[in-house]
Structure formats: C-alpha cells, structure tokens
Amino acid sequence: MCAKSINTAPRTPSPMTDLSTTVAGMGFPNPVMLASGILDETGASMARVIREGAGGVVTKSIGLEPRLGHPNPTVVEVQGGLLNAMGLPNPGMAAYADEIREAKREGEKRGTPVIASIFGANPEDFAILARMAKDAGADGIELNLSCPHAKGLGLEMGQDPLMVRDIMKAAKASSALPIFPKLSPHVNDLEGMAQAAEDGGADGIVVINTLRGMAIDVEARSPVLGNMTGGLSGLAIKPVGLRVVYELYQHTELPIIGVGGIGSGRDALEYIMAGASLVQVGTAILYRGPGACGMVAKELEVELERLGYANVEEAVGAAHEGAGDCGRRIDGERGQ
Numbered sequence: 001m002c003a004k005s006i007n008t009a010p011r012t013p014s015p016m017t018d019l020s021t022t023v024a025g026m027g028f029p030n031p032v033m034l035a036s037g038i039l040d041e042t043g044a045s046m047a048r049v050i051r052e053g054a055g056g057v058v059t060k061s062i063g064l065e066p067r068l069g070h071p072n073p074t075v076v077e078v079q080g081g082l083l084n085a086m087g088l089p090n091p092g093m094a095a096y097a098d099e100i101r102e103a104k105r106e107g108e109k110r111g112t113p114v115i116a117s118i119f120g121a122n123p124e125d126f127a128i129l130a131r132m133a134k135d136a137g138a139d140g141i142e143l144n145l146s147c148p149h150a151k152g153l154g155l156e157m158g159q160d161p162l163m164v165r166d167i168m169k170a171a172k173a174s175s176a177l178p179i180f181p182k183l184s185p186h187v188n189d190l191e192g193m194a195q196a197a198e199d200g201g202a203d204g205i206v207v208i209n210t211l212r213g214m215a216i217d218v219e220a221r222s223p224v225l226g227n228m229t230g231g232l233s234g235l236a237i238k239p240v241g242l243r244v245v246y247e248l249y250q251h252t253e254l255p256i257i258g259v260g261g262i263g264s265g266r267d268a269l270e271y272i273m274a275g276a277s278l279v280q281v282g283t284a285i286l287y288r289g290p291g292a293c294g295m296v297a298k299e300l301e302v303e304l305e306r307l308g309y310a311n312v313e314e315a316v317g318a319a320h321e322g323a324g325d326c327g328r329r330i331d332g333e334r335g336q
C-alpha cells in the first residue's frame with residue numbers, strides 16, 4: 001500500500017453531501033461544469049446553463065482574430081457520440097469579451113465561475129488572450145492545447161512538452177488567474193506533458209479533448225465531414241478519459257478536471273473516483289438539454305450520499321484505494 005492514505009471509503013450512507021468544492025483557490029457550487037465547445041458561443045446560453053445548475057462554465061475556445069472554422073458538414077452523430085470538426089470558429093477575443101461579461105453577471109449571482117478557453121499559435125498569443133480574458137472578468141483560463149484538427153494550433157502544440165511549458169509560463173505571467181491546460185490523450189508521454197504543465201505553473205490539468213476520428217458516407221464515397229477527420233466525443237470516449245484521469249492522478253499532485261463522455265451522476269462519480277476534482281459535461285447536452293450539468297450534479301449528490309461521502313473531496317481518487325500499490329506521488333517521488 002502507499003504511505004499516503006487516500007480517501008478511506010465511508011461505510012454508511014451520509015445524511016447530507018456537500019457538493020460545493022474549492023479547486024485551485026476557486027469556489028464551485030458543485031463540481032459539474034459545462035465543457036468548452038457546446039452552448040457557449042454566447043453569454044446568454046452560458047447564463048442559462050448557469051441558471052440550470054452548472055457548477056461552472058467554460059467558453060468556446062477563443063483566439064485573437066475572428067475565424068470562420070472548417071467547411072460544412074462540421075458535426076455528425078456517430079455510434080456512441082458525436083464527431084466534430086468545427087475548426088475553432090470564433091469572433092476573436094475583442095468581440096467575444098462581451099459574452100464573457102454577460103456570463104459572468106449570472107455567475108456572480110450564484111457563485112458560479114466562468115472559465116475562458118483560449119487558443120493561439122505561440123506563447124505570445126496565449127499571453128495576450130489570457131490578459132484580455134481576465135480583463136473581461138473570467139475567473140480562470142483553460143488553455144486549449146489539444147484540438148485534434150486545427151493545423152498549427154491545438155494538438156500540434158500540446159504534443160511538445162517545451163511548448164506546453166512555455167505557453168503555460170507566458171499565460172501565467174500575463175494573468176494572475178488560475179490556469180488549466182487542456183491536454184489530449186493523443187500524446188506518447190502524458191506524464192511528461194503533465195510535468196511540463198506543472199513546470200510552467202499550471203493550477204490544474206483538464207483531460208481529455210476529443211479523439212481523432214472519421215465517418216464515411218458510402219453513397220457519396222467520401223468522408224462525411226468537410227474537414228475529412230474530426231474529434232470524437234460522448235459516451236464512446238468515456239473509458240479513454242477515465243484511464244487518462246486515473247493515470248494522471250498517480251503522477252501529479254495538481255487537481256485534475258475530467259471530461260469525456262460524462263452524461264450522468266454515475267459517470268461523474270466514476271471520473272471523481274479515478275482522480276478528478278471537477279468534471280465537465282459536453283456532448284450529453286445534446287441528449288439532456290441545457291440543464292444537463294445541473295441534472296448530473298443532482299444525480300452525483302444522490303450517488304455520493306448513497307455511498308456515505310460527506311463531500312466531493314472524500315471521493316476524489318477513491319478508485320485507487322483497492323488497486324494495491326497506489327503509485328500516487330509521495331514526497332516529490334514519482335510512483336510506479
């Protein structure tokens with residue numbers, strides 16, 4: 001067993017579970033956030049998600065300049081989820097700042113953080129965007145280092161540990177906000193990438209972005225998506241996300257934000273037990289509507305109570321208890 005005791009499981013149902021939690025100094029009314037890329041093009045849609053019970057919202061990924069994105073079709077439903085190649089469409093941060101302000105007004109009423117997702121082509125872009133997002137009132141920043149289908153952006157940067165470190169440093173230097181890089185499962189050395197993020201001053205790590213995939217139209221004898229390939233999200237990727245969160249938990253002390261195929265309180269609890277301190281819901285919005293985050297949070301509360309957890313923190317990493325030598329980093333040493 002590991003020397004560091006983690007989350008001994010309570011035995012009896014807890015009369016009341018406190019869903020509120022604090023991560024990287026930020027307070028969240030519950031740990032279920034809206035993921036970047038869905039219902040977050042406008043302040044009004046994010047405000048609605050907040051009103052319907054989300055514990056936090058993440059904006060669509062925003063760059064410096066307006067961008068049209070990839071040609072249609074940009075989204076197709078596939079077995080187990082969605083395949084998208086939106087191509088980072090956005091109006092540019094100068095125009096989008098008002099959307100952040102509007103979401104923030106609703107967030108302030110309920111103590112719900114608004115996190116700005118940003119993308120760029122180099123550390124300087126990220127530094128400027130982090131400052132602009134902060135000035136617009138964002139409570140935290142998510143660095144998109146993992147979009148699987150954007151040339152020279154996203155994943156291309158997130159596969160280079162030195163670039164990850166330098167982007168983190170630049171964003172951190174220009175904005176005092178908590179900053180969370182979003183990493184891809186498409187990396188050979190996830191542990192090294194997390195270390196690079198930590199070296200750059202990351203306050204937590206978000207995993208996972210979508211998985212690179214493809215759909216074929218046999219009548220047209222061609223790929224369905226205008227971009228040919230796209231990112232797979234939804235239930236199909238949940239086992240991948242869980243595995244990544246579980247492995248990261250063994251190698252970093254940073255808080256982990258889990259995303260990928262979460263559509264119920266049970267899914268959220270699986271991620272939390274794997275090691276996530278917060279979770280994000282994206283594709284499930286399509287099936288459950290704008291209230292999906294609030295619904296998942298309520299279901300999570302029932303699950304935590306049933307299992308006797310008084311709060312979310314007690315359950316974080318619980319799935320490592322029964323796994324023998326836990327390998328969680330202890331006293332600066334890396335585990336197995």
Ligand code: RRO
Nearest residue numbers: 061085086087088147210231
């Ligand atoms: O806009 C997109 O096409 C997109 C982004 Br930024 C991302 O991070 N992940 C994804 O699947 N699509």
